[in-house]
Amino acid sequence: MNLEQIGLLRCPRCRGALEGAGAPLEGVSCSCCGKEYRIERRALRLAGSAGDYTESFGRQWNRYDVARPAEDAAVFRVKTGVSALALAGQRVLDAGCGGGRYARLAAESGAHVIGIDLSRAVDKAAELCAPYPQALIVQADLLNLPVAQGAFDLVYSIGVLHHTPAPRVAFAQIARCVKPGGRLSVWLYRKNTPPQEWINSALRHLAGRLPPRVLENLCAGLAVLGGVPVLNKTLNKIVNFSNHPDWTLRVCDNFDWYAPPFQSHHTVDELKSWFHEEGFADIEELAPEKSGSVYDWAHHHNLIIGGGVNVTGARR
Ligand SMILES: C[S@@+](CC[C@H](N)C(=O)[O-])C[C@H]1O[C@@H](n2cnc3c(N)ncnc32)[C@H](O)[C@@H]1O
Numbered sequence: 001m002n003l004e005q006i007g008l009l010r011c012p013r014c015r016g017a018l019e020g021a022g023a024p025l026e027g028v029s030c031s032c033c034g035k036e037y038r039i040e041r042r043a044l045r046l047a048g049s050a051g052d053y054t055e056s057f058g059r060q061w062n063r064y065d066v067a068r069p070a071e072d073a074a075v076f077r078v079k080t081g082v083s084a085l086a087l088a089g090q091r092v093l094d095a096g097c098g099g100g101r102y103a104r105l106a107a108e109s110g111a112h113v114i115g116i117d118l119s120r121a122v123d124k125a126a127e128l129c130a131p132y133p134q135a136l137i138v139q140a141d142l143l144n145l146p147v148a149q150g151a152f153d154l155v156y157s158i159g160v161l162h163h164t165p166a167p168r169v170a171f172a173q174i175a176r177c178v179k180p181g182g183r184l185s186v187w188l189y190r191k192n193t194p195p196q197e198w199i200n201s202a203l204r205h206l207a208g209r210l211p212p213r214v215l216e217n218l219c220a221g222l223a224v225l226g227g228v229p230v231l232n233k234t235l236n237k238i239v240n241f242s243n244h245p246d247w248t249l250r251v252c253d254n255f256d257w258y259a260p261p262f263q264s265h266h267t268v269d270e271l272k273s274w275f276h277e278e279g280f281a282d283i284e285e286l287a288p289e290k291s292g293s294v295y296d297w298a299h300h301h302n303l304i305i306g307g308g309v310n311v312t313g314a315r316r
Contacts, residue, residue: 010146043125085109236305
């Protein structure tokens with residue numbers, strides 16, 4: 001944990017600057033209101049409480065080991081529009097870092113990365129990033145983002161804002177952290193056709209009433225379906241389940257879909273308009289990682305459940 005990065009953080013209560021205390025660092029305190037914040041299991045805790053709406057994420061990211069370095073590097077390039085290798089020495093904010101697979105990648109490439117997440121997924125992220133002293137993992141709320149304005153060369157948020165109760169507010173919060181000339185890349189769930197949306201809302205409503213252990217077993221059942229050829233490319237256009245080749249990722253993806261209380265779906269025009277409204281230029285839609293004539297057709301007709309809208313832009 002380094003003090004330079006602590007200098008980019010702000011007190012979530014009064015926006016005062018934070019100062020490190022103790023050697024080795026045991027916590028930080030606000031130079032303005034005096035509030036103290038602890039460092040626990042290598043993550044700085046500025047927010048988060050047991051039982052909040054991100055509980056399921058704490059469970060899934062600590063339970064499933066999903067870091068796959070080669071795949072993570074490819075996904076990162078597609079979803080941010082930037083190769084991690086180009087980030088050496090840059091200030092990077094991972095807004096909603098989950099278990100830290102992309103923060104780890106950025107740090108490994110030499111970026112000075114701050115990974116923020118509201119859930120106890122930060123425990124896993126801090127463990128994954130432990131070998132990289134230039135990575136700082138912080139448990140904090142994107143809806144009250146405790147970081148300095150205009151401080152980052154790159155801010156990215158992969159699959160996060162649609163899980164907050166106020167995605168547009170969270171977008172504005174992360175957008176203001178980008179420095180002039182810096183880049184913001186955001187990936188959100190895509191709005192599907194109305195019948196798909198209705199079926200999904202009904203299924204998620206039912207899933208949300210199940211105890212997590214029961215839901216996990218159902219997600220494992222869906223992961224079995226995800227390995228069945230033909231079915232795993234057709235049936236999942238009606239009922240969503242992952243067809244990732246890796247079993248652990250399939251179960252985790254399924255839980256990630258059905259467990260969280262908030263899940264909103266968006267259009268490309270909507271996300272682009274947010275970039276415009278926050279003063280970004282060079283706004284560009286990023287293409288998905290998969291391609292092929294059938295896939296492209298299904299993507300453009302909004303038929304892929306769990307597909308994304310992915311936009312990047314540069315701050316004026
Ligand atoms: C689907 S996960 C994505 C994690 C990571 N970006 C990845 O792709 O591996 C969404 C994450 O958003 C976090 N999240 C949801 N609401 C948040 C908020 N208000 N502030 C910070 N993180 C939040 C959750 O805790 C969760 O870890």
